Amino acid sequence: MKAAIDVGTNSVRLLVAERSAQGLKPVLKQVRIVRLGQGVDAAGRLSPGAIERTLAALAELKALIPPGIPVSAFATSAVRDAQNGQEFARLVEERLGFPLEILSGSREAELSFAGAVLSVGHLGLPEPIAVVDVGGGSTEILTGTAQGELLGGGSSQVGAVRMLERFITSHPLLQDEQRALEEEVRRILAPLVEQVRAYGPRTLIAVGGTATCLAAIMQNLAEYSDAKVTGVRFSLAELKEAYGRLSRLSLEERRGIQGMQAGREDVIISGAAILVQAAQLLGFSALYVSAWDLLHATLALPVDGGS
Structure with a gap:
C-alpha cells in the first residue's frame, strides 16, 4: 500500500491504495475543506490562518494512514502561486515528517x-x-x-x-x-x-x-x-x-x-x-x-x- 496527499487551494485530500497487476484498489479516501488559497489571488501569500487550518487537517489525515506506509504529498495552485509557498512546504515537512512537492501546472x-x-x-x-x-x-x-x-x-x-x-x-x-x-x-x-x-x-x-x-x-x-x-x-x-x-x-x-x-x-x-x-x-x-x-x-x- 501507498498513500498520497493532495494539498489543493480549496481542500486537502488523502488516498490510500494498493497497486497490483489488476490495477489500483483504493482503500481509504478522506477530504477536508480548508480553503488554503483564501486571499492568495489578491495578496499573493498564504495567510497564517489558512496555513494553520491546513496543517491541522494534514495532521488529522496523517493519523489515518496505516503505520509504515510511504506517503507522497504534493501541492498545487495556491502553494505554487504564493510568495511564501516554499515556507509552507518547509512547515509541512517539519511538522508532519514528509516532503511536500509543489507541482507545476x-x-x-x-x-x-x-x-x-x-x-x-x-x-x-x-x-x-x-x-x-x-x-x-x-x-x-x-x-x-x-x-x-x-x-x-x-x-x-x-x-x-x-x-x-x-x-x-x-x-x-x-x-x-x-x-x-x-x-x-x-x-x-x-x-x-x-x-x-x-x-x-x-x-x-x-x-x-x-x-x-x-x-x-x-x-x-x-x-x-x-x-x-x-x-x-x-x-x-x-x-x-x-x-x-x-x-x-x-x-x-x-x-x-x-x-x-x-x-x-x-x-x-x-x-x-x-x-x-x-x-x-x-x-x-x-x-x-x-x-x-x-x-x-x-x-x-x-x-x-x-x-
Missing part, C-alpha cells in the same frame, strides 16, 4: 489526465480524450489517448476559489456578477482551449471537486460514492440547468441540497461556471465525470508515482 494537468483515463478505460470512449480539472486556483485541460499518450494542453489561472473571491459578493448570484464572472472565465480559458482543440478531442471528462459534487447533486445521491460518479455522463444542457438552479439559491438553501458537499456551497457556483464555459468553448454537448484524478495517478503510475 503542466505536471498537475498530466497527472489529472492520467488518473481520469485510468478510471474509464473500460468504457471504450472515442479518442482523443480531453480531461478538464477545475481546481480552486487553476484549471487544467489536457488531451491525449486512453493509453496515456499526452498530446497537448496545460494549466490556466482560473479556479473556483479565485473566481469566487474576484466576482461573487452575494448568494443568490447577482446577474451582473454572473456576467462578469463568465466573461472573465472565457477570456482566461480561451488560449488554453485553442491549444487543446487543435488536437480534435472527441470525448470530455471532468475531474475535481466541482465535477464530482455536481455529479452527486445531479444524481440526487443521499450518500456520496466515487463509484457512483465515475463514468457518469451528463449533457451540457443538464449541467447548465444545475448551474442555473444553484446560482438562484442562498447558501442555506444550497446546504440543504442532497449531494452537496459541506463547505462547497459557496465555491460550487464559480466552479460550475468554469466547467460550463470550458465545455462550451471546447465544443462539447456532453461530458463524463470521474472521481479519479492526480491522487490516483500518483499511486498508480510506475514513474513519479512509486511502486
Whole structure:
C-alpha cells in the first residue's frame, strides 16, 4: 500500500491504495475543506490562518494512514502561486515528517489526465480524450489517448476559489456578477482551449471537486460514492440547468441540497461556471465525470508515482 496527499487551494485530500497487476484498489479516501488559497489571488501569500487550518487537517489525515506506509504529498495552485509557498512546504515537512512537492501546472494537468483515463478505460470512449480539472486556483485541460499518450494542453489561472473571491459578493448570484464572472472565465480559458482543440478531442471528462459534487447533486445521491460518479455522463444542457438552479439559491438553501458537499456551497457556483464555459468553448454537448484524478495517478503510475 501507498498513500498520497493532495494539498489543493480549496481542500486537502488523502488516498490510500494498493497497486497490483489488476490495477489500483483504493482503500481509504478522506477530504477536508480548508480553503488554503483564501486571499492568495489578491495578496499573493498564504495567510497564517489558512496555513494553520491546513496543517491541522494534514495532521488529522496523517493519523489515518496505516503505520509504515510511504506517503507522497504534493501541492498545487495556491502553494505554487504564493510568495511564501516554499515556507509552507518547509512547515509541512517539519511538522508532519514528509516532503511536500509543489507541482507545476503542466505536471498537475498530466497527472489529472492520467488518473481520469485510468478510471474509464473500460468504457471504450472515442479518442482523443480531453480531461478538464477545475481546481480552486487553476484549471487544467489536457488531451491525449486512453493509453496515456499526452498530446497537448496545460494549466490556466482560473479556479473556483479565485473566481469566487474576484466576482461573487452575494448568494443568490447577482446577474451582473454572473456576467462578469463568465466573461472573465472565457477570456482566461480561451488560449488554453485553442491549444487543446487543435488536437480534435472527441470525448470530455471532468475531474475535481466541482465535477464530482455536481455529479452527486445531479444524481440526487443521499450518500456520496466515487463509484457512483465515475463514468457518469451528463449533457451540457443538464449541467447548465444545475448551474442555473444553484446560482438562484442562498447558501442555506444550497446546504440543504442532497449531494452537496459541506463547505462547497459557496465555491460550487464559480466552479460550475468554469466547467460550463470550458465545455462550451471546447465544443462539447456532453461530458463524463470521474472521481479519479492526480491522487490516483500518483499511486498508480510506475514513474513519479512509486511502486
